Amino acid sequence: MALQMLLFWMLVLVTCSVNAFALASNVISNSCPEDCGNNVSIPYPFGVGNGCYVGDWFEIVCRNDTYNDLEFPKSFLKRFNLEVLEIDIDAATVRVRYPIFSSCTGGMDRKKNQELEKSPFIFSSYNNSFVAMGCNNSASMWSLPEESISYGGCKSPCDRGPFRNGSRCNGTNCCQTTIPSNLHAFTTTIEPTSSKYCNYAFLVDQDWFENNFTMPNPTMSVPVVLEWGLDVTSFYSLPTMKNATAREYKDSTYFCRYDYPTIGNSMSSRDSTKGCRCRRGYRGNPYLLGGCEDIDECADPFLNYCTNTRCENTEGYFRCVAAKNIRPFIIIGVSASLGVLFLIFGGWWSYKVIKKRMRIKRKEKLFKQKCELLLEQQLSTNNKDSVENTKLFNSKELEKATDRFSADRIIGHGGQGTVYKGMLADGRIVAIKKSNVIDEEKLQEFINEVVILSQINHRNVVKLLGCCLEIEVSLLVYEFIPNGTLAQYIIGQNEEFPPTWDMRLRIAIEVAGALFYLHSAASSPIYHRDIKSTNILLDDKYRAKVADFGISRSVAIDQTHLSTLVHGTFGYVDPEYFRSGQFTDKSDVYSFGVVLAELLTGEKAISSSRTRDTKSLAAFFVSSMEGNNLFDILDNRVLKEAEKEKIIAVANLAKRCLNLNGKERPSMKEVGRELEANQMTPKVSTLKDKYGEIEDVGIEISKEYDVVSISTTSGMDGIRPDL
Known part of the structure; x- marks a missing residue:
């Protein structure tokens, strides 16, 4: 009797641990329609009829459309009234x-x-x-x-x-x-x-x-x-699931991610797994109880590698077993192999010689092609001497410097390529950028960056040491900048060397000086076109170095703008450039304004944590100033270390840079002068003598901005077209 009671309670515990999702899957597997009479399969968590779908958002309804007196069944997502053409469970x-x-x-x-x-x-x-x-x-x-x-x-x-x-x-x-x-x-x-x-x-x-x-x-x-996406925790009620510290739930046939937002919130990006998937070696629907079934790899020659052996299917995989009567074939094979060994060795030696010659010819062809492009760019920019002085590295030298481009040497990734840390034969530490893609566009960007950087000689612009023209992908060699990007420095808040107010102001002055040099002091004006905090590097003394000139362009001295397809990074692109397709020096000023706002607030240029209409830092910053809330959004260290007068001056300058009308923005020369003047301004004891109580500071911000800017109503809200 005691044994029977024990078995009964064990059965109750097991039954209670089965989740509601598994129970629902038992129902839909027997009674729910699999389609609407057309070729569109409707797998769970979607479904037709009560109890056949996980929630109202996934309900499918079937309707008939009439065309030429013929009826055609169709499937619709009921909540949206949108016709369903295909549902892919694996891709979600x-x-x-x-x-x-x-x-x-x-x-x-x-x-x-x-x-x-x-x-x-x-x-x-x-x-x-x-x-x-x-x-x-x-x-x-x-x-x-x-x-x-x-x-x-x-x-x-x-x-x-x-x-x-x-x-x-x-x-x-x-x-x-x-x-x-x-x-x-x-x-x-x-x-x-x-x-x-x-x-x-x-x-x-x-x-x-x-x-x-x-x-x-x-x-x-x-x-x-x-x-x-689905909140997987709504499917599982197992205690091990609810209290687990890992971010997955899994068994032998499927696995689920369960750290996702609930229905109605923003979902994760495509790179993240949503919901459940069958494990490798299984296929089917992981949302059904027993829905992931073993694949018979032996039935498909493309799924197994058992060529001269017998394939045996196992749960989730397969194994190759030696055939019973293959010994004579082994003896014949060994004998034949001994007979042709010399021929194989000779063929292999010939292949290596031919391959080496082909590789040498290919390098010569690539070298000639890139040299021709460089010569063409030299003639168009009148910069022949500086380009010819750029050192040409060979591929073997750079492979040795990076341990054959080992993953351990990677120090950064970007849209243009991967950056490796390397050491040249003379002991110099360098950064080597290797392009990700082999195509004509990337080759043009490679040549463009060589030509642009060869024109620049400025202490706050990363120095190009040379390039490699021998292989398909582009290789550029720069001076090594050890302290990462400005974005990492601001967001990471380095405890050993924190971003103080003086450091932030100095970095802003250095970047402004570099941009003024590009716009006005270079041999011909240069528009950077991708100014952002991740393209500003910090050297061993935390001095700013502007980098990444892949999409930069030189313009004639009398040229006022550059008409191109829109390039850049969301959150930094000038709205006026986006609408007109005309990039001016004031477009770089707008991007610098976003960087200045990052230095003041410690916030990212685009953030999903802010409200829908202020995801852009530019819009958030301007609206906060116009709402007299500047001191509510500043970085704590800025509030603690900087005088309010100086903060207001820099904030007003950032707002002017973010003006939606490019003509109303200051030049980089004016920006640099105002920042340097702010740095040199004598320290004042308190703000109270000039502005009264701190609560009145927001009103004074607006008054000061009325003096330095024509428009006091500009902001990211002004981007939208007229109604």
């Missing part, structure tokens, strides 16, 4: 049909896209592109609800005619760009145009657009990929 994506936005009036039009707000779905930045089509169509994406942040956009060129079938984005009436991650909602804006044809702006699945799109019309819908 759902492909839907989404309407395009069109404007046929010639005026400004906009559309709010906020169906996904507070849902577990986002628009996939990995799969989708933002496309604008039409004659001189300027279309863009803006944040909701205030439409104060620009997410991106582009302007399509015009061929003086309507769309042509099959044109897509081949440079005529069309342009496309990427979209930001974690995008739930946005406003699409089409600028006014004199074209008599319709203009379009829409999100679209990039693969479908490249292979299937022909010509738009105002009523059509196109495929768009949505990513989704």
Whole structure:
């Protein structure tokens, strides 16, 4: 009797530990529809009917559409009323049909896209592109609800005619760009145009657009990929799951991540695993009880490597077992091998000789190609002597300096490439940047950086020591800067050498001096085009060194702007440059203003922790000043060490740099002078004698700004188009 009671309570404990998700999976595996009568499979956590889906956001409804008196069954996400084209459990994506936005009036039009707000779905930045089509169509994406942040956009060129079938984005009436991650909602804006044809702006699945799109019309819908995530803790009630310190829950067939936000909050980026996945060696649906089934690798020759042996399938894997009657074949093989050993050795020696000759010829070809590009850039910049003085390293020397580009030598990653720490034969410590991609565009950026840096001789600009022209990928050799980036220094708050107010002010002065030199004192004006705190390095004495000139450009002395496709980094790009495509020296001033705001606040240029309309530090900083809340957002060390008068002066200067009208911004020469004047200003004892109580400081900030700036209402809110 006691044994029976013990077994009974053990059974109760096991039953109670089974989660609600597993119970639901038992129900849906037997009674829930697998599709709507079409070719779209509906796996759990999606479902049709009560009890067949994990939550209301994942409910699918089936409808029939009639065309030419024929009915076609379709699947729809009920909460969004969007037709479902495909659900991918492994990738955590759902492909839907989404309407395009069109404007046929010639005026400004906009559309709010906020169906996904507070849902577990986002628009996939990995799969989708933002496309604008039409004659001189300027279309863009803006944040909701205030439409104060620009997410991106582009302007399509015009061929003086309507769309042509099959044109897509081949440079005529069309342009496309990427979209930001974690995008739930946005406003699409089409600028006014004199074209008599319709203009379009829409999100679209990039693969479908490249292979299937022909010509738009105002009523059509196109495929768009949505990513989704789940709070896995809602599925599991096991005590080991709830109290675990690890960030995963797993068993022999599947694993789950469970440190994700709940439905309605912003989700993680695509690089993070969402929900559950079957383990390697299993396939199926990890959200169903027993849904991950073993793969028979032996049934598919591409899944096993058992060539001359017998394959035996095991749980989650396979093994190769020697065949029973292969001994005669082994004897024959060994005998034949002895007979052809000499031939094999001779063939191998010949192959090595031929390969070496091919490698030498390829190096000679690459060297010639890059030298020709360098010569072309030299002639266009009138900088032949400085480029010729750039040292040319050979590939073997740089491989030896970095232990064959060992992962242990990596000191940084970036959009342009990977940076390694190396030691040359003469004992010098250097930084070697190796390009990530082998293509013509990266080669042009490589040549451009060599030519630009060869023109510059400034103590606050990183020095180029040389380059390598022998191999496919680009290699640039710089002086080694030991103390990392300004971003790491500000955010990390180095305890041994903390970022004091004097250090911050000195770094700002040094960067301003370097930019003034580029704009005014170099042999020809240079626009950096990517000023940000991660491109400002700190040497052994924490002096600033401006780096990364891959997208920089030289301009003629009498040239006022540079017309290019928009390049740069979100949070630092000048809104005026984004809208017009014209980069000026004042665009670098705007980016410097963002860096100055980072130095004052210790905040990142873009942060998801702030509210939707102040994710941009520029917008957050300006709105805080206009709301008399400057001292609420400053870094604690700045508040503790700096005098309020000096803080106000630097903050006003940053605000002027962030003015949405480029003409209203100061030049880098003026910025440098004002910062140096602030540094040299005698120390004042208190702020109270001039401003009264601290509560009145915010009012005085606005008064001082009225004197130094024409516009007191500018801010990131001013970026949005006129209604």
